[in-house]
Amino acid sequence: xxxxxxxLFIIRELRxxxxxHFDDWLALFTPDCLYWLPIIESxxxxxxxxxxxDRKRLEERIFRLTAFPPAQEPGSRTVHNVSNVDVLxxxxxxxxxxxxxxxFELRPGDPVQVGLADQxxxxxxxxxxxxxxxxxxxxxxxxxxxxxxxxxYNLTFLF
Amino acid sequence: xxVDEVVVESEHDFxxxxxxxxxxxxxxxxxxxxxxxxxxxxxxxxxxPNPGDYVATTxxxxxxxxxxxxxxxxRVLLNHCRHRGSVVCRLERxxxxxxxxxxxxxxxxxxxxxxGIAQATGYPEDMPLADLGLAPAPRVAVYRCLIFASxxxxxxxxxxxxxxxxxxxxxxxxxxxxxxxxxxxAAHKFRYAGNWKFQLDNGVDxxxxxxxxxxxxxxxxxxxxxxxxxxxxxxSTGSVVGLSHGDGFIDRPYGxxxxxxxxxDSRLSRYHEQLRQAYGPERMQAILGQRNLxxxxxxxxxxxxxxxxxxxxxxxxxxxxxPTRLNGVNHELNSQRLRTHERFFGPxxxxxxxxxEMFVNGETGMKARGVEWVILSRGLHRESRGDGVWLGGxxxxxAPQRSAYREWKRWMAGAESLASAGEA
Numbered sequence: 001x002x003x004x005x006x007x008l009f010i011i012r013e014l015r016x017x018x019x020x021h022f023d024d025w026l027a028l029f030t031p032d033c034l035y036w037l038p039i040i041e042s043x044x045x046x047x048x049x050x051x052x053x054d055r056k057r058l059e060e061r062i063f064r065l066t067a068f069p070p071a072q073e074p075g076s077r078t079v080h081n082v083s084n085v086d087v088l089x090x091x092x093x094x095x096x097x098x099x100x101x102x103x104f105e106l107r108p109g110d111p112v113q114v115g116l117a118d119q120x121x122x123x124x125x126x127x128x129x130x131x132x133x134x135x136x137x138x139x140x141x142x143x144x145x146x147x148x149x150x151x152x153y154n155l156t157f158l159f
Numbered sequence: 160x161x162v163d164e165v166v167v168e169s170e171h172d173f174x175x176x177x178x179x180x181x182x183x184x185x186x187x188x189x190x191x192x193x194x195x196x197x198x199x200x201x202x203x204x205x206x207x208p209n210p211g212d213y214v215a216t217t218x219x220x221x222x223x224x225x226x227x228x229x230x231x232x233x234r235v236l237l238n239h240c241r242h243r244g245s246v247v248c249r250l251e252r253x254x255x256x257x258x259x260x261x262x263x264x265x266x267x268x269x270x271x272x273x274x275g276i277a278q279a280t281g282y283p284e285d286m287p288l289a290d291l292g293l294a295p296a297p298r299v300a301v302y303r304c305l306i307f308a309s310x311x312x313x314x315x316x317x318x319x320x321x322x323x324x325x326x327x328x329x330x331x332x333x334x335x336x337x338x339x340x341x342x343x344x345a346a347h348k349f350r351y352a353g354n355w356k357f358q359l360d361n362g363v364d365x366x367x368x369x370x371x372x373x374x375x376x377x378x379x380x381x382x383x384x385x386x387x388x389x390x391x392x393x394x395s396t397g398s399v400v401g402l403s404h405g406d407g408f409i410d411r412p413y414g415x416x417x418x419x420x421x422x423x424d425s426r427l428s429r430y431h432e433q434l435r436q437a438y439g440p441e442r443m444q445a446i447l448g449q450r451n452l453x454x455x456x457x458x459x460x461x462x463x464x465x466x467x468x469x470x471x472x473x474x475x476x477x478x479x480x481x482p483t484r485l486n487g488v489n490h491e492l493n494s495q496r497l498r499t500h501e502r503f504f505g506p507x508x509x510x511x512x513x514x515x516e517m518f519v520n521g522e523t524g525m526k527a528r529g530v531e532w533v534i535l536s537r538g539l540h541r542e543s544r545g546d547g548v549w550l551g552g553x554x555x556x557x558a559p560q561r562s563a564y565r566e567w568k569r570w571m572a573g574a575e576s577l578a579s580a581g582e583a
Contacts, residue, residue, distance in 0.1 A: 037507065039345035045494040047345045048482050051507045052498065060378045060502075064509055069374040070520075071512035114352050114519035151350030151477045154515065155507035 001136065006097045007085040009136055010128065014080035014101075017158045022062045025158065029138050030131060031055050036142045037159065039149055050148060050155060061158075069156070074116065076157035079104040082126075095130040101143065105157055115153070122146070124159065160577045166568040173536040173561050177525040180354040180533075185577050186473035193456050193570045194219030196311040198320045200458035200467060201225050201235055203481070204304040205341035206252065211269050214252045217469060218310055223296065224248050224258065225306060228270035235296035235308040236271040247293065258293070267293050303332040304339065305458070323547060324406040324454055331460040333446050336433040337487035342465065343497070347480040347505030349515055355470035357518035358478050362459045362466065363451055363559035365399055365409045366537065371513045378509060397448075397554045399538075403547035405455025405566025407559025413447035426492050433488065453559060455566050463500035474522055480504050480511070535560050 001009070016025040029035070035058050037050040044052055053061060065072060081102040089096040101124045109116030122145055129140035143159045165176040165185075179185050195218060202214045202225040213226040215238060222238035224247075238246045240260035247258040247267060257274060259266045264277035271293035276282065296308040300317035302325065307317055321328065332338055351357075361367065369376070369391050379385045397411030434443040452460040459466035461480075469477040482500050484493045503510035538556025542549050551558040571577065 039347075042344065045490070045497070046484070047343050048347060048497050048501055048505070049345075050347070050501075050505055052501055056382070057498075057502065060382070060509065063378060063381060064374045067374040067377055069509075069513050070371060070516040112523065114522045115516065149345065149348070151348035151479075152506040153349065153351055154512050155505075156512045 001087075001090055001095050001130070001133065003085060003087045003097075006087050006090075006095060006128075006130070007082065007099075009130065010082045010085065010097070010099060013138070014082060018078050018080055020075075022065055022158070026058065026062045029055065029058060029141075033058065033138060034140050034142075035061075036140070037145060037148065037155075038142070050145070065156075065158075071154050071156040074107050074109055077106045077108060078157055080159075093131060093133050095128075095136070097128045097130070099126050099128070100124065101126045101159065103159055120153075122159070126159075162568045162572045162577065165577065166564050168561075168565070171536065171539055173539060173557070173564075174532045174534055175564055177527075177531045177533060179567075180356055180521065181473065181525050182577075183473045186354070186470070188571060188577060189567075190219040190470065192573070193567065194470070195221065196309065196314070197456065197570060198298075198300075198307045198309045198314075198317055199456065200305060200454065201308050202306045203342045203465060204233070204301060204306060207233065209254070211254045211256060212252075213248065213255055213269070215248050215250065218296065218308060219470075221310070222246055223308070224293070225308075226255075226269050226271075228268070230270065232270070233299060233301065233306055234271060235299050235306075236267075236293040237296075239294065240265055241273065241291045241293070242276075271295055303328055320404060321454075323402045323404065324452070327406075327408060327450065327452050328454070328460065330446050330448075330450065331452060333434075333438060333442070334462070334483075335485040335487055336430075336437040338437075339486045340483040341486065342481045342483060346482070347464075347508075347511075349478040349480070349506055349511070351476055351478075351515045351518050352474055353476060353518040353522035354474060355468050355476040357521050358466075358468050358476060358514075359453070359456070359563060360560050361514050361517065363399065363407050363409055363453045363563075364557075365394065365397075365411075366555040366557070367514075367517065369394060371517055372510050374513070375503065375510045394555055395553065399551035399554055399556050399558045401549035401551070401558035401560075401562030403562070403566075405563045406453055407549075407562045408450050408452040409554060409559070411449040411554060413444055413449070426489050426495070430488055430492055453563065455563055463496055464504065476518075478515075535564065 013028055033055050035053040039050055040047055082099050084100040086098045103122040104119060106119045107116050111117040125144040127142040130136045131139050165179050167174045199218055201216055206214050207227045210227050210229045210231055213224050215224050224236045224238045226236060227233050238248055240247050242263055242265050245260050245262045247260045255269060257266050257268055266274045268274050273288050273291045296310055297312040298309040300307055302317060302321055376387045376390050380387045399409050401407040434446060449462060457468045464480045464482045467479040471477060482497055506512060535557045538551050538553055538558060541552030542558055549558045
């Protein structure tokens with residue numbers, strides 16, 4: 001996989017979120033995957049993360065997105081951008097890439113309703129471990145939100 | 160308006176006016192009369208284990224530093240340089256040899272004493288340096304590693320304040336077989352555009368779960384842990400309790416609700432055995448019950464975490480959820496507790512964000528006029544009352560909230576009117 005191919009893979013992965021094809025997005029992850037949003041640099045066995053999803057937990061997250069929980073009713077619209085893609089390591093079957101993500105999020109509605117019609121911007125450094133070839137899958141997606149350690153309102157959408 | 164007009168109680172009625180969630184003047188009075196007078200929780204001792212360790216936080220609106228001095232003593236110091244008023248500490252937590260004001264370099268010890276003034280010849284030699292230390296909170300006391308402070312010089316002692324609730328704080332702290340725990344360094348932090356009392360009401364609310372957390376119940380059913388029906392039936396087990404001083408809790412017996420452990424294996428059995436050996440079988444059962452405990456006005460003790468309410472303004476609130484690690488148990492048990500905590504709590508969890516959505520819904524809805532009452536009478540007709548204890552007849556009753564607002568009223572009384580926020 002070249003840098004351009006890795007970038008296209010991530011672009012398409014993110015588009016699945018924006019188009020709300022959540023099951024297709026989930027299908028990109030391996031059975032031993034980790035979808036991780038840390039709070040601080042440390043051992044996840046000792047410190048909490050915002051998200052530390054193994055495959056089972058990630059499936060639960062996707063289920064919840066379609067179960068109309070109050071925090072996703074109305075659901076988030078998102079625009080995900082990827083930039084600064086840098087492939088660190090690539091073999092025929094494994095690839096590690098760093099990149100930056102910018103995520104715009106909005107829950108549509110009447111601005112009188114607190115929490116709705118409020119467009120939020122999230123910036124993050126991300127790390128991907130991809131495996132496979134010719135069909136590639138995500139073994140690790142680790143997202144370092146810029147405001148990971150600040151008080152936040154609602155992170156019940158996908159990064 | 161006076162307090163009797165905003166918290167109304169009779170034999171079959173308990174109502175509070177929505178103004179107390181929306182009126183900025185009432186918020187100012189709450190900060191002055193409740194947060195800046197009563198005992199409030201400020202930090203956990205495990206956050207500042209060594210001399211020089213500190214946490215910077217707030218008491219009401221006032222910035223404070225909770226610091227362990229070189230003498231080992233915990234102090235709560237106003238984060239306010241005595242020269243021109245700047246904060247002397249901007250980090251949330253850390254370790255310091257001293258606190259130096261970034262503006263003109265006045266330097267204070269970790270005990271608050273003024274150590275030195277930059278270019279001191281600009282002041283007379285008899286400048287009373289001893290009187291110009293960081294102002295300490297007049298009263299600081301610790302119970303089971305929970306550090307409380309009061310900005311009032313006089314009042315009941317912390318022991319008196321906690322006399323009723325201490326039993327339940329003990330049950331919480333004894334979840335560790337050696338009776339102690341540490342907070343993790345990182346925490347889940349919420350900020351929502353609504354009044355602080357939405358979180359106060361919700362933390363001891365046994366009524367909303369079936370509705371707000373329907374998606375979580377479905378997740379438990381999908382994973383084979385509990386059926387939705389079975390879970391909803393469990394709402395009829397246990398009880399709620401209101402105590403004096405505004406405290407209260409939901410009390411559900413162990414084994415019923417999903418509880419703390421997503422994983423049931425030998426590590427859990429080993430933990431139970433440790434508790435049995437440490438405390439005996441009867442107390443073990445009590446310790447393992449699910450108890451959401453409110454220590455009025457700003458502290459909750461949950462199975463997995465300490466929750467702290469930090470009001471910023473009438474419609475702006477920070478809530479900290481700081482997970483605990485139990486001392487004396489298997490490392491992996493604590494890791495599992497963390498993973499289970501993350502599943503429900505935090506801004507990306509499968510439960511807590513739905514609660515917060517109810518808070519902002521309340522913020523929007525309470526702008527309606529002509530209907531300015533919140534009804535908190537659920538279960539009044541079926542509760543039993545003792546000396547400063549209100550025992551709910553059902554775990555969905557609102558006895559803890561009523562206790563909280565009786566206490567709210569007690570602190571907020573003492574002036575003619577709630578519209579006197581401009582008072583000195």
